[in-house]
Amino acid sequence: MKHIITKILVGAAVVLAGCTNLDEEQFGSLSPTTYYKTEEEALSSVVGVYQQLSYVVDIGDPFRIAEFGTDEFLVPGRASGGWFDQNNIDIMLHQVKPDNATTGRAWGFIFQEIGTANAVIESLESSPNKANFPGVIAEARALRAYGYFYAMDFWGNVPIFTQARVDPKNLPTNNSRAEVFAFVEKEMLAALNDLPSANNVSAAYYPRLTKEAVYTALATLYLNAEVYTGSPKRTEALAMCDNVINSRAYSLEANVVDNFKATNEVNSNEIIFSFSVNPARNAGANQFMLYAQPALDKQRYNLPFTPANGYSTYQEALDRYETADRRRNLLQFGPQTYANGQPLVDSRGVQLNLVPVRDYISAQDNEGYRVLKYVPEGVSWSGYNADNDLVLLRYSDILLMKAELLFRNGNAAAALPLVNQIRTRSNASQLTALTLKNIEDERAREFIWEGQRRRDMIRFGTYFTGTWTFKTTQTPTWRGIYPIPAEQLTANPNLKQNPNY
Numbered sequence: 001m002k003h004i005i006t007k008i009l010v011g012a013a014v015v016l017a018g019c020t021n022l023d024e025e026q027f028g029s030l031s032p033t034t035y036y037k038t039e040e041e042a043l044s045s046v047v048g049v050y051q052q053l054s055y056v057v058d059i060g061d062p063f064r065i066a067e068f069g070t071d072e073f074l075v076p077g078r079a080s081g082g083w084f085d086q087n088n089i090d091i092m093l094h095q096v097k098p099d100n101a102t103t104g105r106a107w108g109f110i111f112q113e114i115g116t117a118n119a120v121i122e123s124l125e126s127s128p129n130k131a132n133f134p135g136v137i138a139e140a141r142a143l144r145a146y147g148y149f150y151a152m153d154f155w156g157n158v159p160i161f162t163q164a165r166v167d168p169k170n171l172p173t174n175n176s177r178a179e180v181f182a183f184v185e186k187e188m189l190a191a192l193n194d195l196p197s198a199n200n201v202s203a204a205y206y207p208r209l210t211k212e213a214v215y216t217a218l219a220t221l222y223l224n225a226e227v228y229t230g231s232p233k234r235t236e237a238l239a240m241c242d243n244v245i246n247s248r249a250y251s252l253e254a255n256v257v258d259n260f261k262a263t264n265e266v267n268s269n270e271i272i273f274s275f276s277v278n279p280a281r282n283a284g285a286n287q288f289m290l291y292a293q294p295a296l297d298k299q300r301y302n303l304p305f306t307p308a309n310g311y312s313t314y315q316e317a318l319d320r321y322e323t324a325d326r327r328r329n330l331l332q333f334g335p336q337t338y339a340n341g342q343p344l345v346d347s348r349g350v351q352l353n354l355v356p357v358r359d360y361i362s363a364q365d366n367e368g369y370r371v372l373k374y375v376p377e378g379v380s381w382s383g384y385n386a387d388n389d390l391v392l393l394r395y396s397d398i399l400l401m402k403a404e405l406l407f408r409n410g411n412a413a414a415a416l417p418l419v420n421q422i423r424t425r426s427n428a429s430q431l432t433a434l435t436l437k438n439i440e441d442e443r444a445r446e447f448i449w450e451g452q453r454r455r456d457m458i459r460f461g462t463y464f465t466g467t468w469t470f471k472t473t474q475t476p477t478w479r480g481i482y483p484i485p486a487e488q489l490t491a492n493p494n495l496k497q498n499p500n501y
Contacts (some may be wrong), residue, residue, distance in 0.1 A: 062110055070463070080364075094475045096483060142209050179226065272464060274391045334354060403418035403419045
């Protein structure tokens, strides 16, 4: 799909930038009746929805609010200037207020994806040729449901709105979190009927949704059902995991880092769903290295830009790894060297020594451990934009979700080999027994900076009971969802604020 994703989004698509934003944006002048004749023509409109959903795993605000407030992600202000943002600090310290600009922007991104999907679905359904592309309509419905999954996860009680335009005289109202859960479930299950299995498509289909991708999304939904609705759905979650496993379409890569190289596109046996990135053709960009790495990585990796020295991680994240665990090698800490062991030094001959963040308001440039999530090996750079595809779902998640579900159902003996399969891949020692803490920690090691930690910590309870660097008190459970942004309440008086905000 890399060549298709560069096409202009066309058709009678009206973007709903938020549930209360009535500004309309028209893409092209062709109508559904004159344009959508083939699957490729229909797909050209859905591409935009894929791109907008990718914000949940790129470096922007939806990704940030999935990681801020956890024990693996912070962005300190720098004494040398830049990066300080009280909005981000408030999320980090679990002190978010309704006027938080970061969560407000994230709402805008998520509901723009939902609104675009609404418009595309309406346009496709209006075509007299819609029988020619049921799979594309299914993709759009699943992508919209995925957007609602994130809205439900972040804000809980959000409006379910499926039309392309909002009637200003009849603005949307909140739905309960349980109602949004039911909508996401219904839409994803319906989409399965018309999506192909990964076993039945060629490499040219990548990276579009398959049955297995939606099975994985449903497994995640069901795994967290008790948080979202008050009632567990472990049987359903296990069934979705087994659907993926029994398809035999996926397996673990030999090294976890292989999933995050620029060659990860069609070559990975582990990636279930990712987003195509091709900055040379103005089709997305991967900016993890720009935002996360220290400035001296320009010379270490011969980069065409100077990294901005922003995103960092905590000592607690580093301490979870055994010394021999290969995943630990993706964290940068202590005295830094080139691959050959030569010290990485600045223009004064001083070796870069990365230490834990001591001051989140005014940190020195060497404070904060870094995560080399997407590696520069084989990258075709467009300025500071890399072309590593952005990864959302991996087969290792299926194995660890199944392990957790089995353990919670009382079958630790069946869960243990699944966890050890993940650990063996990365040269971590074998566990001889299993606890819930083992499973949570293994997920933290495996999925660092993949947008999962906040959701996991809420499910395991450590988001509320845990303390770590700078977060020194327990958190009330009502902070498990963010406040509805104040600007949305102002624009739409029918919306009600989440409890206690």
